[in-house]
Amino acid sequence: MTGRNATHDPARRSWVESANAEGTDFPIQNLPYGVYSEGGGPRRVGVAIGEMILNLTAAEAAGLLRPGEPPVFDGGTLNALMALGPDEWSRVRAAVADLLDAKAGPHADLVLLRQDAVRMHLPVYLRGFTDFYASKEHATNVGAMFRDPENALLPNWSHIPIGYNGRASTVVVSGTGIRRPLGQIKGPEDMAPRLAPTARLDLELELGTLVGTPSRMGQPVTVAQAQEMIFGFVLLNDWSARDVQLWEYQPLGPFQAKAFGTTIGPWIVTREALEPTRVPTPDRATPLLPYLREPTDCNYDIDLAIDLAPAGGAARTVSHSNARHLYYAPAQQLAHHAISGCAMETGDLLGSGTISGPTHDSCGSLLELTRNGREPLDLDGVRRGFLEDGDTVRLRGWCEGAVRIGFGTCEGTILPAPAPPV
Amino acid sequence: MTGRNATHDPARRSWVESANAEGTDFPIQNLPYGVYSEGGGPRRVGVAIGEMILNLTAAEAAGLLRPGEPPVFDGGTLNALMALGPDEWSRVRAAVADLLDAKAGPHADLVLLRQDAVRMHLPVYLRGFTDFYASKEHATNVGAMFRDPENALLPNWSHIPIGYNGRASTVVVSGTGIRRPLGQIKGPEDMAPRLAPTARLDLELELGTLVGTPSRMGQPVTVAQAQEMIFGFVLLNDWSARDVQLWEYQPLGPFQAKAFGTTIGPWIVTREALEPTRVPTPDRATPLLPYLREPTDCNYDIDLAIDLAPAGGAARTVSHSNARHLYYAPAQQLAHHAISGCAMETGDLLGSGTISGPTHDSCGSLLELTRNGREPLDLDGVRRGFLEDGDTVRLRGWCEGAVRIGFGTCEGTILPAPAPPV
Structure with missing residues (x-):
């Protein structure tokens, strides 16, 4: 069996x-x-296959993918493929699967490299970065x-996929x-803020959605259209400076507390690969406005x-969560993003x-896992x-279905703060 | 007199x-x-000169600017020039002035067109768009x-150039x-929000700063360095949907209320052209942290x-303001933007x-000029x-010094809302 329907x-x-x-992710x-x-x-x-990478730039140049078409794998990013739309994404995926199928076997024009022998780069030229707040x-x-333990969830949260524009230049x-970033910090007892390295540097466990098909300025899209615009997903760590955030965020939202870095995983798992893992969003007490309703299951x-x-120590798993907890699925986030006529771009x-x-051990940030630092984690004595x-x-991500579909890992190590500018 | 020191x-x-x-702007x-x-x-x-435009792409190709250097005016944007840095900006400016000087006179390779006979485009490929809140x-x-008339200014405002990331795709x-955008709107008496065209569509009178020289991720810059990174300025209208904004903005700031469109003027007035108009920022009761202090006058x-x-009616001037009112000068905004190590890009x-x-008649938005719609403007009976x-x-902008340095105009007309997505 080959072709588009065989890829799952x-x-x-x-x-x-x-x-x-x-147990392989790939x-x-x-x-x-x-x-x-x-x-x-x-x-x-x-493309990742087991412990190896298949060079698609070479495969395309050899005429093994999209023969006779203008190349899309020669620009050092995925953007050209992403701009082609879902039909072509499917065709290319099916062609790559056929090249790697056991029935095909190695071919002189296929270049395979070990993943541990190459350096990975940003897979996409990122046009914009938006960060939502979609876990209830x-x-x-x-x-x-x-804010207020009695009114933790603001009234708009159950109606709007709340989000803000982030900074693409530091993804x-x-x-x-x-x-470690410098920033303005002012504790509740301090008379005035001071400039200092953040003392509350945090991580955030997120799923990143990559838009392939653009939308036009002035033209909203439905959730169904938004779903079709999505090319794929990456692991995402939205590093955060909590002390900077607390002092700066009112009234216009987080800014420098989030601007110093966002790490994404090296592998874009395509929406098509995740089709078998679709699930509905969680139950909701408040119905959504029609423009946000799911036409079909849109969560994963x-x-x-x-x-x-810790530096010099062994890694410990400190949280275990699941993307199915998202109250607003990626396609709902995207449909809301475009509702004003905001143009979405490849x-x-x-x-x-x-x-x-x-549960407490499924929280996605240290802020939550340590209750704002009051209950530190014990990492083998550290x-x-x-x-x-x-x-x-x-960060790690994987789907356990008939086969395991994994994201690889998304890693980052904290470096010391720079000297203040003088 | 010719050369770099003669341009003023x-x-x-x-x-x-x-x-x-x-009275010419140019x-x-x-x-x-x-x-x-x-x-x-x-x-x-x-480049604008009186009622005309000088074609710099042609002048460069003819060897009249930067002879022997790789071209910067052949890409359809200013980005290549902007990336070269302030010394080269000065040299090019001086060379253009010499070409247009009365002592030089017309030249067969200089192509002049009437401004009213061409179509203007975005002058820059915009990488990121950030919106500050720098007028007290x-x-x-x-x-x-x-919020609260008694505590209108939040405590952080006097210490931080408050800003948020905006949406570059709709500039x-x-x-x-x-x-006119659709958005979620919920009035104080409404039980639930509805999706509707905004009923409170506003303008915002702003000055836009264009970054030329990039900064590195993880590396803050001083205000003096920030000043040197600035290539020039444009008029900017940050269209806003006030009813959408009021319902969505907590806790992460404005999002779809600002994402549907931002208009900039067609002409980038260079920082160098504005040198004679530099003024200090307004007096401040609270001293700034050292990283934000002005080494020299940085306002304009x-x-x-x-x-x-109004549709079919004559234009009336409804406000008259001045960029010198900015509490945080452009270079201070930029230095704050990079303080966390956020990479700034060309x-x-x-x-x-x-x-x-x-004064009331110097307010830069209808929200303020009409006191949230309660005191409508009278435009010749409308x-x-x-x-x-x-x-x-x-929007219009100009400096009245020994010579007038103008920005031209920044215009936009409101189109009806689209149909809701179905």
């Missing part, structure tokens, strides 16, 4: 042996896209700590060091985990907001309220 | 006669950059209306129609006006926030609380 077949196997191994049913370079060479588009549990937990790929059953390793990244589950220099955070 | 000489005259006329001392096309042809970079009078007026050039004495024309646009002066379909808003 759990019985399908690849001639790349590591893709057939139990079986032939996944085929996530990334951008890599080898030994300082140019950036290539690749997270919004409730933060509202209780930052970096997994493995990039994150420098993606297990998520946070591993934290390469826009939409963070889901921290995905916290209903205590952590917030992140310290040298700490490494690793 | 008020006695200098051009062989383009309209540039020497009393004498030889200004030389603002823009991008235009003629009869559906390709985009060219040009505006923040006080809005805080009194949206458009003067003359582009602005479609730019007169600003809002003209409003083509970043920083809106100042609405620039309101101390009453306006907020904007109606067909209304045209025109």
Whole structure:
């Protein structure tokens, strides 16, 4: 069996042996896209298969993908493919699967490299970055700590996928060091703010949605149209400086507390690969306005985990959540984003907001896991309220269905703050 | 006298006669950059001189600017020039002035077109758009209306150039129609929100700052460095849907209320052209943290006006303000933007926030001018609380010194709302 309908077949196997191994994130049913370079060479588009990467730039140049069409894998990003739309995404995915199918076997024009022998880069030229706040549990937990425990969830939250524009210039790929930011900090007892390195550096466990098909300025889209505009998903860590955030965020929202860095995973898992994992959004007491209603299940059953390793220590899993907890699915976030006529562009990244589950050990930030630092985590004897220099955070994501569809990892290590500008 | 130090000489005259006329925005001392096309042809970079545009793409190709260097005016935007840095900005400006000097005279390779015979485009590929809130009078007026008249200015305002990330994808050039947005609206008496066209469509009179020189992620900059990073300024109208804003803005700030459109003027007045107009920021009761202090005067004495024309009616000037009212100068906004290590990029646009002066007739928004619609403006018998379909808003800006340095106009007309998505 080959072709477009075969890409989810759990019985399908690849001639790349590591893709057939139990527990791999990257079986032939996944085929996530990334951008890599080898030994300082140019950036290539690749697809993960087991422990390997298939060079799609070379495969396309050899006429094995989209023969006779203008190339899309020669620009060092996925943007050209993303702009082609869902029919072409499906065709390319099916063609890549056929190249890697066990029935096909190796081919002289297919270049395979070990993933641990290359350097990964941002897979997309990111046009805009928006961060939502779409987990009810997270919004409730933060509202209780930052505002009022009695009215933790603001009245608009149940009606609007609340979001704000973030900063695209500091979205970096997994493995990039994150420098502890300077910022204005003012404690409740302080007479005036001071400029200092944040003392409450946090992580946020999120799912990032990548927009492929653009929309036009002045033209809203339905949730069904929004779903079709989505190319794929990445793991996303929205690093946050909680002390800076608390002092700056009123009335216009977070700014420098979030601007110093956002890490995304190297692999874009396509929407099509996740089709078998679709689930409905959670029950809601308040009906949504028609423009936000789900025509079909738009959430995804993606297990998520946070591993934290103190400098020199071993990593410990400190949280375990799931993307199905999102109260507003990615397509609902996107439909709301465009409701005013805001033009969405190829390469826009939409963070889901921290995905916290209903239990304490499924919270997606240290703010929640340590109750604002008051109950530090115990990492084999090392205590952590917030992140310290040298700490490494690793996010993981995977779907456990008939086959495992994984996201790989999204990592970052904290670097010391810079000197203040003088 | 020619060369870099001559570009401000008020006695200098051009062989383009309209540039020497009393009251022109575009004498030889200004030389603002823009991008235009003629009869559906390709985009060219040009400079405004009197009623004309000089084609810089052609002048560069003819070897009259930067001979022997890689071209910067062939890409249809100003970004390539902006990335070169202040020394090269000065050299190019001096060379353009010399080409247009009365002592030089016309030249066979200089292509001049009438401004009213071309179409203007966005002058810059905009990377990010950030909107500040840097006028004390505006923040006080809005805080009194949206929150608490007794505590209109929040405690952080006097310490932080408050800002938020906006949406770059809907920044458009003067003359582009602005479609009235749909949005969630909930009045104080309503049980639930509804989706409807905004009934409180507003304008905001702002100055936009364009970043030329980028900064590195993880590396803050001083105010002095920020000043040198600024390429120039544009008029900016940050269209706003006040009813949408009121319902959505807590706790993460404005989102769809501002995402449907932002209009900038077609002409970038360079920082160098405005050097003679530098003034200090207003007196402040609370000292700023050292990283925000002005090493030298960083504000600009730019007169600003809002003209409003109802559909089919004549334009009336409804406000008259000045950029010198900004409590935080553009370079201070930029230094704050980078304090966390946020990377600033060539083509970043920083809106100042609405620039309101101390008097009622110097307010920069209808929200303030009409006291939230309660005191409509009388436009020759037509009453306006907020904007109606067909209304045209025109912003103007100019400096009255030894010579007038003008920004031209920044215009937009309101189009009817689209149908809701179904």
